[in-house]
Amino acid sequence: MSRKKIIAGNWKMNMTPSQAVKLCEELKPLVANDDVDVVYCVPAIDIVPVVEAVKGTNVEVGAENMYFEEKGAYTGEISAEMLVDAGVKYVIIGHSERRDYFKECDCLLNKKVKKAFEAGLTPILCCGESLEQREMGITLDFIRLQIKSDLKDITADQVKNMVIAYEPIWAIGTGKTATSDQAQEVCKAIRDCIAEVYDTDTAEAVRIQYGGSMNAGNAAELLAKPDIDGGLVGGASLKADFGKIVNYNK
Numbered sequence: 478m479s480r481k482k483i484i485a486g487n488w489k490m491n492m493t494p495s496q497a498v499k500l501c502e503e504l505k506p507l508v509a510n511d512d513v514d515v516v517y518c519v520p521a522i523d524i525v526p527v528v529e530a531v532k533g534t535n536v537e538v539g540a541e542n543m544y545f546e547e548k549g550a551y552t553g554e555i556s557a558e559m560l561v562d563a564g565v566k567y568v569i570i571g572h573s574e575r576r577d578y579f580k581e582c583d584c585l586l587n588k589k590v591k592k593a594f595e596a597g598l599t600p601i602l603c604c605g606e607s608l609e610q611r612e613m614g615i616t617l618d619f620i621r622l623q624i625k626s627d628l629k630d631i632t633a634d635q636v637k638n639m640v641i642a643y644e645p646i647w648a649i650g651t652g653k654t655a656t657s658d659q660a661q662e663v664c665k666a667i668r669d670c671i672a673e674v675y676d677t678d679t680a681e682a683v684r685i686q687y688g689g690s691m692n693a694g695n696a697a698e699l700l701a702k703p704d705i706d707g708g709l710v711g712g713a714s715l716k717a718d719f720g721k722i723v724n725y726n727k
């Protein structure tokens with residue numbers, strides 16, 4: 478099966494609304510590539526202006542987080558329904574920065590994944606090991622555990638339509654990219670885990686991204702690997718380099 482590549486930028490806590498609109502304008506001519514799905518996952522306050530700024534282009538907009546409740550007394554949170562109404566199509570769930578700094582656990586993330594599907598959003602579920610776990614040799618076991626807990630009670634049809642991002646924590650923002658072989662090994666293990674929990678059709682359909690210091694220089698090699706279906710790009714998504722990553726195949 479050939480899976481369409483998906484290149485998503487994760488802007489993290491960068492770009493004021495006016496800077497966001499300017500960046501969209503700058504990137505517009507650089508990210509036109511119909512062979513891949515292009516997504517900007519942006520801070521909540523940038524969603525409305527960015528949806529407007531990318532209208533009529535090949536770019537879809539994603540959120541970086543959401544809450545699982547529909548509405549009510551949850552000060553500071555944003556619901557899936559709000560995102561959908563604003564024109565958002567994707568939502569990052571379980572980024573390691575949220576797991577670490579904001580103590581989001583598998584049980585909460587599982588609720589968020591369920592809610593995202595219920596609302597019609599495509600979740601980009603992140604997983605990844607710490608340097609300590611890698612050095613202890615428990616990377617694959619840990620990631621299988623994360624995936625199984627976060628996807629508890631999620632159906633095969635839902636998994637087929639979601640995105641999983643493998644982001645080794647030691648490679649995020651450090652300039653230390655996983656080698657393409659290391660990234661392929663874990664992405665394949667994730668696919669094998671999906672095949673084991675669901676079936677091979679589901680495993681063949683789910684798109685698995687690599688994230689962690691992906692840039693214009695290393696994207697093509699990573700994206701050439703059979704189980705790497707895209708990238709979740711942090712730092713390099715905020716500059717013209719993102720266009721080079723999106724056009725890695727040109």
Ligand SMILES: O=C(CO)COP(=O)(O)O
Nearest residue numbers: 487649650689690711712
């Ligand atoms: O965390 C990431 C994307 O979600 C990766 O960030 P960097 O590309 O800056 O390493």
